[in-house]
Amino acid sequence: MIDTHTYVVYVEDRPGVLNRVASLFRRRGFNIESLTVGHTERPGISRMTIAVKADRTDAQRIEAHLYKLVNVISVEDITTAPSVLRDLAMIKVAATQESRGEVMQLVEVFRARVVDVAPDSLVIEITGTEDKIDSLIEVLRPYGVIEMVRTGRVAITRGTKNGAATAGARSSARLSDDAGVSHSV
Amino acid sequence: MKLTGAQILWECLVREGVSTVFGYPGGAILPAYDAMLDYPIRHVLVRHEQGATHMADGYARASGKVGVAVATSGPGATNMVTGIATAMMDSSPIVCITGQVGSHLIGYDAFQETDITGVTLPITKHNYLVTRPEDIAPAIREAVYIAAHGRPGPVLIDITKDAQQRSCELDWDGAVPRPHKRPERRPHPDDYARALALIDQAKRPLILGGHGIMLSGAMKVVREFAERAHIPVAMTLLGIGGFPASHPLNLGMMGMHGEAWVNTAIQEADLLLAFGMRFDDRVTGNLKTYAPNAKKVHIEIDPAEINKNVRVDVAIVGDLRNVLEELLPHVAEGDRSEWLDWIASLKGDSAVRDIQNMPDSGHLYAAHVVHDLWHATDGSALVVTDVGQHQMWEAQYYKHEHPRSLITSGGLGTMGFALPAAIGAKIARPDAEVWAVVGDGGFQMTMAELGTIAQERLDINIAIINNGYLGMVRQWQEFFYERRYAATPLLNPDFAKLAAAYGLTGATVMKRPDVIPAVQAARAHRGTVVIDFQVEQEDSVFPMVPAGADLHAMIRRPSASPIVETSADP
Numbered sequence: 106m107i108d109t110h111t112y113v114v115y116v117e118d119r120p121g122v123l124n125r126v127a128s129l130f131r132r133r134g135f136n137i138e139s140l141t142v143g144h145t146e147r148p149g150i151s152r153m154t155i156a157v158k159a160d161r162t163d164a165q166r167i168e169a170h171l172y173k174l175v176n177v178i179s180v181e182d183i184t185t186a187p188s189v190l191r192d193l194a195m196i197k198v199a200a201t202q203e204s205r206g207e208v209m210q211l212v213e214v215f216r217a218r219v220v221d222v223a224p225d226s227l228v229i230e231i232t233g234t235e236d237k238i239d240s241l242i243e244v245l246r247p248y249g250v251i252e253m254v255r256t257g258r259v260a261i262t263r264g265t266k267n268g269a270a271t272a273g274a275r276s277s278a279r280l281s282d283d284a285g286v287s288h289s290v
Numbered sequence: 291m292k293l294t295g296a297q298i299l300w301e302c303l304v305r306e307g308v309s310t311v312f313g314y315p316g317g318a319i320l321p322a323y324d325a326m327l328d329y330p331i332r333h334v335l336v337r338h339e340q341g342a343t344h345m346a347d348g349y350a351r352a353s354g355k356v357g358v359a360v361a362t363s364g365p366g367a368t369n370m371v372t373g374i375a376t377a378m379m380d381s382s383p384i385v386c387i388t389g390q391v392g393s394h395l396i397g398y399d400a401f402q403e404t405d406i407t408g409v410t411l412p413i414t415k416h417n418y419l420v421t422r423p424e425d426i427a428p429a430i431r432e433a434v435y436i437a438a439h440g441r442p443g444p445v446l447i448d449i450t451k452d453a454q455q456r457s458c459e460l461d462w463d464g465a466v467p468r469p470h471k472r473p474e475r476r477p478h479p480d481d482y483a484r485a486l487a488l489i490d491q492a493k494r495p496l497i498l499g500g501h502g503i504m505l506s507g508a509m510k511v512v513r514e515f516a517e518r519a520h521i522p523v524a525m526t527l528l529g530i531g532g533f534p535a536s537h538p539l540n541l542g543m544m545g546m547h548g549e550a551w552v553n554t555a556i557q558e559a560d561l562l563l564a565f566g567m568r569f570d571d572r573v574t575g576n577l578k579t580y581a582p583n584a585k586k587v588h589i590e591i592d593p594a595e596i597n598k599n600v601r602v603d604v605a606i607v608g609d610l611r612n613v614l615e616e617l618l619p620h621v622a623e624g625d626r627s628e629w630l631d632w633i634a635s636l637k638g639d640s641a642v643r644d645i646q647n648m649p650d651s652g653h654l655y656a657a658h659v660v661h662d663l664w665h666a667t668d669g670s671a672l673v674v675t676d677v678g679q680h681q682m683w684e685a686q687y688y689k690h691e692h693p694r695s696l697i698t699s700g701g702l703g704t705m706g707f708a709l710p711a712a713i714g715a716k717i718a719r720p721d722a723e724v725w726a727v728v729g730d731g732g733f734q735m736t737m738a739e740l741g742t743i744a745q746e747r748l749d750i751n752i753a754i755i756n757n758g759y760l761g762m763v764r765q766w767q768e769f770f771y772e773r774r775y776a777a778t779p780l781l782n783p784d785f786a787k788l789a790a791a792y793g794l795t796g797a798t799v800m801k802r803p804d805v806i807p808a809v810q811a812a813r814a815h816r817g818t819v820v821i822d823f824q825v826e827q828e829d830s831v832f833p834m835v836p837a838g839a840d841l842h843a844m845i846r847r848p849s850a851s852p853i854v855e856t857s858a859d860p
């Protein structure tokens with residue numbers, strides 16, 4: 106079954122690392138849905154959140170291939186782990202004298218924020234799951250979406266565990282029981 | 291004391307145990323070449339940088355040590371690409387060092403600037419762009435480590451000219467490879483148990499032996515394992531030599547040009563034990579019909595190979611030798627005589643007669659040449675083959691008893707590999723009797739390296755299997771394109787004269803009775819001999835599984851043909 110898998114990948118913060126990761130997905134024919142990268146609480150280490158559509162076998166191969174990159178420190182497929190997924194969007198929408206009130210109401214309903222007001226437009230900022238953002242965009246469309254930017258997915262697991270801290274000492278869960286794959290760890 | 295980056299480069303290579311490099315100079319690598327003269331390094335001047343990479347590869351495959359190739363920026367670096375890709379596909383540990391334009395010029399399309407780290411990104415295990423002398427030692431030490439560690443492969447280090455020229459302190463200890471952050475991959479005890487249970491239950495098990503046997507040094511334990519459990523062994527092309535050809539449990543090569551009984555046995559097996567091999571499409575044929583009744587156990591160091599082509603029932607990720615040594619004491623002694631007899635009965639119908647007993651029909655067949663070469667060298671030569679029909683005939687008719695005695699480009703199928711790789715192999719193992727077995731096509735791709743042989747005064751023997759065609763392609767045209775020989779006939783030079791032009795010895799052989807004397811003469815001769823074996827032109831390699839066809843759907847040798855498939859025991 107093909108699902109969207111979300112990986113949290115810690116990498117060394119060095120030139121070209123993003124290229125190596127992206128090139129791996131291209132080379133192996135895996136399609137990235139979204140990729141975000143930023144600094145972490147630890148200097149010299151960046152964190153990527155990668156969303157990719159794959160079946161179970163491919164998902165395992167992706168993880169194995171990521172580990173073959175020398176600059177990759179740890180990989181965690183958090184697809185089934187309890188986690189918080191967020192996307193941030195800024196949407197510039199046309200807002201005339203007449204429609205402004207309605208748009209503001211929608212902003213309220215979605216718990217979004219207006220971050221810029223111009224005579225004929227508003228810029229709305231929203232964070233949430235992709236679904237929620239998609240729905241807001243849907244309802245704003247009739248008013249005229251002028252411009253939009255989205256960050257792509259970022260993710261963090263719930264609970265106290267820190268992915269970076271577990272790098273190199275991952276849990277000993279087997280990656281797949283039915284396939285009998287034991288790169289246990 | 292401060293050293294220049296160039297000095298640090300050599301200092302580190304020497305300390306890492308490197309004594310020989312294969313290279314070609316140019317502007318961006320000149321500081322390194324200048325510094326080299328002060329270090330105990332043998333530099334082999336090649337005739338083309340592709341040759342340098344294949345030599346480093348041949349050196350690595352013959353010795354198990356890391357091979358090193360050096361080139362300048364731009365065209366020097368891009369000429370290495372084929373050799374790097376070849377080493378990547380066949381998991382060969384090489385380190386390539388390239389000069390790069392000055393760091394202030396990077397990105398400005400300077401003279402001979404190529405983004406070689408970008409170009410080689412997907413065909414290296416890892417690569418480095420080094421712009422400061424301080425970064426040279428860590429890059430070298432880590433590169434050597436990465437090339438040889440785990441699943442081996444090529445690493446490239448691109449060093450800017452200014453990094454070679456500027457000076458800094460050498461911090462050798464500080465440059466120790468960073469602790470490998472990978473989670474240690476230890477197989478799960480359950481999987482050992484499951485594998486053992488499958489072995490116990492199997493009535494028709496088969497070991498598929500691959501390159502991993504050599505890479506992990508598992509020859510002894512594989513043999514003990516096979517003997518104890520009484521399981522026959524089929525080899526991949528790169529696995530040849532990992533299990534003695536003369537061993538009663540050795541079935542021979544599997545796959546596209548594997549013996550019929552081997553492929554049939556795979557299709558009939560109830561258990562496949564894949565030892566350090568990766569189910570390449572050249573050995574599986576159609577995956578949908580591959581070994582349909584067999585459970586599969588995969589022992590493999592690279593987790594990315596698990597379930598890639600063939601879904602397996604038990605996968606044990608780890609070093610083959612370590613894993614087998616753990617498994618061996620728990621393997622029950624077996625008796626699979628029934629299964630072995632059945633396989634032997636298959637040989638009966640394919641192995642009509644041994645080619646050595648064939649009457650001389652007046653034709654010289656490539657299979658005869660390889661067979662006689664095997665005979666005349668007591669099967670103990672280190673043979674390096676190129677790519678094509680001769681490569682398959684060598685694999686079929688030269689019986690390899692020892693590991694690292696066949697070196698060939700399997701995964702990439704790189705024509706032009708044999709001659710330079712044989713040079714590297716000879717330099718790695720000067721006492722070995724090295725033969726390059728090469729097609730007339732592939733020989734001409736890198737024959738300029740005859741110059742390297744002459745300059746280095748090497749004693750290699752070269753058997754050109756001269757069929758006047760790009761034979762393997764011609765064979766496909768014969769079988770699948772109605773004999774329309776588009777761009778496959780070759781007009782060749784006089785190879786013996788060519789050898790003479792380099793100050794080497796040349797010979798031409800056209801008749802069967804002359805084969806062994808020519809081989810013996812070459813062996814007796816000190817120095818390189820090039821023998822032009824002018825063989826039957828439109829001969830084909832049998833059996834053949836057409837690309838993508840079911841493994842059991844082999845094209846068998848037409849019975850009218852004067853050569854028969856080999857028997858099991860020559």
Ligand SMILES: Cc1ncc(C[n+]2csc(CCOP(=O)(O)OP(=O)(O)O)c2C)c(N)n1
Binds near residue numbers: 728731
């Ligand atoms: C660099 C390269 N180019 C093209 C091919 C495709 N190819 C595979 S075998 C072959 C023919 C080889 O001819 P030759 O060297 O004469 O060997 P033969 O098959 O005749 O023994 C060709 C062209 C290849 N493998 N490598």
Ligand SMILES: [Mg+2]
Binds near residue numbers: 730757
């Ligand atoms: Mg030929």
